[in-house]
Amino acid sequence: MSMTEFSPSIESRPTYAPLTSHGAAPAIMVADAAGAAALADLAASDSSVMDKAHVVLVAPTAEGPSQIQSLRPLAVHVTPDLDAAGPMLKQLLGTARMGTQLFLAGSEGLMGHMSALATAEGLPLDAIQMEHRGTIARRMQCVHCKGITDNVTTDPFTCSHCGLTLFVRDHFSRRLGAFQGVCVDAETPGVVPDSVEIRP
Amino acid sequence: MTFQFNEETFRGDYTYFNSPAAVQRFPFPFDQDSYMYSVNIERHPGGPKGSPFEFAFDVDEHYVSEMKDREITLAEDPMRCQSLPHMELAGWDLLELIMVSKARDYPDLFTLTRDGNQWHWINKPLGIDKKFTFLDPTTLPCGPMEYITRQAQGDFALLHEREGNLWLDAGMITSQADWSLDFDVGMNFFEWHAPVPKARKMGVFDKALKFLLAVDQEQSYRRLNWTMTVNPRLDTSPENYHKWGPEKRTITPENVGAKQFLRVELQTFWRLPRSNALAFPIRCYLCSLQDLATVPKWGRRLHRVLRDIDPDLADYKGFAVNQETIVSYLSQFDDGAPTSAGIFPD
Numbered sequence: 374m375s376m377t378e379f380s381p382s383i384e385s386r387p388t389y390a391p392l393t394s395h396g397a398a399p400a401i402m403v404a405d406a407a408g409a410a411a412l413a414d415l416a417a418s419d420s421s422v423m424d425k426a427h428v429v430l431v432a433p434t435a436e437g438p439s440q441i442q443s444l445r446p447l448a449v450h451v452t453p454d455l456d457a458a459g460p461m462l463k464q465l466l467g468t469a470r471m472g473t474q475l476f477l478a479g480s481e482g483l484m485g486h487m488s489a490l491a492t493a494e495g496l497p498l499d500a501i502q503m504e505h506r507g508t509i510a511r512r513m514q515c516v517h518c519k520g521i522t523d524n525v526t527t528d529p530f531t532c533s534h535c536g537l538t539l540f541v542r543d544h545f546s547r548r549l550g551a552f553q554g555v556c557v558d559a560e561t562p563g564v565v566p567d568s569v570e571i572r573p
Numbered sequence: 574m575t576f577q578f579n580e581e582t583f584r585g586d587y588t589y590f591n592s593p594a595a596v597q598r599f600p601f602p603f604d605q606d607s608y609m610y611s612v613n614i615e616r617h618p619g620g621p622k623g624s625p626f627e628f629a630f631d632v633d634e635h636y637v638s639e640m641k642d643r644e645i646t647l648a649e650d651p652m653r654c655q656s657l658p659h660m661e662l663a664g665w666d667l668l669e670l671i672m673v674s675k676a677r678d679y680p681d682l683f684t685l686t687r688d689g690n691q692w693h694w695i696n697k698p699l700g701i702d703k704k705f706t707f708l709d710p711t712t713l714p715c716g717p718m719e720y721i722t723r724q725a726q727g728d729f730a731l732l733h734e735r736e737g738n739l740w741l742d743a744g745m746i747t748s749q750a751d752w753s754l755d756f757d758v759g760m761n762f763f764e765w766h767a768p769v770p771k772a773r774k775m776g777v778f779d780k781a782l783k784f785l786l787a788v789d790q791e792q793s794y795r796r797l798n799w800t801m802t803v804n805p806r807l808d809t810s811p812e813n814y815h816k817w818g819p820e821k822r823t824i825t826p827e828n829v830g831a832k833q834f835l836r837v838e839l840q841t842f843w844r845l846p847r848s849n850a851l852a853f854p855i856r857c858y859l860c861s862l863q864d865l866a867t868v869p870k871w872g873r874r875l876h877r878v879l880r881d882i883d884p885d886l887a888d889y890k891g892f893a894v895n896q897e898t899i900v901s902y903l904s905q906f907d908d909g910a911p912t913s914a915g916i917f918p919d
Binding site (some may be wrong): 383384385386416514516517519537542543546547548549553555556559560561562 | 652755756757758759760763764765766767768773794811812813814815818819821822894
């Protein structure tokens with residue numbers, strides 16, 4: 374699966390360049406099953422990028438961990454989901470050296486969530502690289518109840534917390550690592566447009 | 574200066590009103606018969622005596638009631654006031670700016686006595702008499718930005734300057750035209766304006782940012798912005814959109830004059846001395862169409878502006894659904910006569 378081409382959008386909507394090697398600098402990499410391929414491509418471009426790399430795999434495929442092992446990183450950590458990956462990333466950042474690079478690869482939800490966590494921990498933005506792979510599902514914040522709904526693929530969608538029907542904006546908060554969802558029938562309660570698949 | 578503060582509400586029964594004097598001094602935002610984005614920046618303070626531009630921070634008949642409305646909003650949603658950890662010094666800067674300005678410009682209402690860092694602040698309209706130590710947060714009941722902006726009309730954003738950009742890193746936002754501080758806090762100038770249509774392509778934000786970065790302590794500035802709001806509601810937040818949204822559809826030819834309000838933001842820009850942050854107060858003024866039309870020039874002009882506006886802007890400003898009713902109502906005040914230049918009544 375290759376990198377996703379996103380439609381042109383507004384300034385706050387993130388864009389994702391392909392990952393590029395900083396050589397053998399200390400690195401933390403977080404990838405989901407689809408994103409692991411981006412790490413493999415990165416290592417193929419420069420194998421030294423793995424020399425001091427901790428790789429966190431989120432819900433990988435059965436072969437995922439051994440495939441990444443074969444790239445000879447410093448360590449591979451497997452976590453079942455993003456909720457479990459968060460504390461792992463925090464722990465790694467807590468002991469990371471100056472100049473550590475963070476590589477994120479996979480869904481926008483993973484990249485948004487992990488980059489928000491890393492910047493909150495004090496990592497500068499320019500130390501974070503992201504490459505989108507796989508699902509175009511979005512991580513959405515409900516502007517009304519503030520709840521996060523993960524893996525949103527339709528517009529509008531139902532907030533998994535307050536139940537309001539929300540439309541999917543391109544407005545994105547790096548601090549929250551989420552797009553904004555706003556009540557679609559606020560002015561005309563009950564009049565909801567047909568739900569469509571979101572596009573990249 | 575003697576003041577009669579209105580007893581009024583900005584929600585529920587909406588008893589908000591403008592006295593005839595308040596209508597006459599309303600900051601009407603259109604200096605000609607048409608509207609398109611512009612940076613439209615002027616020096617501030619400075620303007621005709623009695624106008625909202627005369628003083629640094631205008632205090633008017635709505636002061637006490639607006640502060641009560643802010644209290645209600647904050648009690649329901651404390652996230653309307655946020656300050657990232659590095660912004661506390663900017664909060665003290667803002668507190669100083671507002672206290673010094675108000676005590677200077679409205680000595681009958683506010684007094685500030687300073688002995689080194691031992692400050693004594695008296696706010697008569699709100700019944701506050703407080704001694705505290707400047708720069709010592711333990712001597713205030715809350716952070717300095719929150720403390721002072723609970724006593725100052727309008728929203729306040731504090732912008733941190735770095736990397737050649739301005740970052741929205743703190744704010745007190747309870748009377749906003751449909752944007753979320755909680756979502757936007759931490760964004761840079763372009764990111765937080767991203768949803769505004771057309772303007773980026775027109776280069777408005779590049780020019781505005783360049784200008785703002787050059788603002789220094791010697792001189793502050795202002796601009797006017799506007800939108801339309803149904804009912805005199807300060808809290809038109811996205812957070813509560815599902816609560817106030819239905820009201821937007823209650824406009825009829827019979828009630829439009831009383832229920833449809835022109836909402837004007839007096840935005841000012843101040844460079845803060847210690848933090849080098851930029852303070853961006855956004856003061857909201859509301860006036861019903863029927864009150865505005867008591868000034869013949871404004872009735873004529875508002876009709877022409879709203880009739881001829883770019884449809885994208887009518888949509889963005891949220892009045893497209895009511896535009897026909899509004900324009901048809903205002904047409905009775907437009908006899909086709911020419912209007913004089915500038916924003917003030919003839």
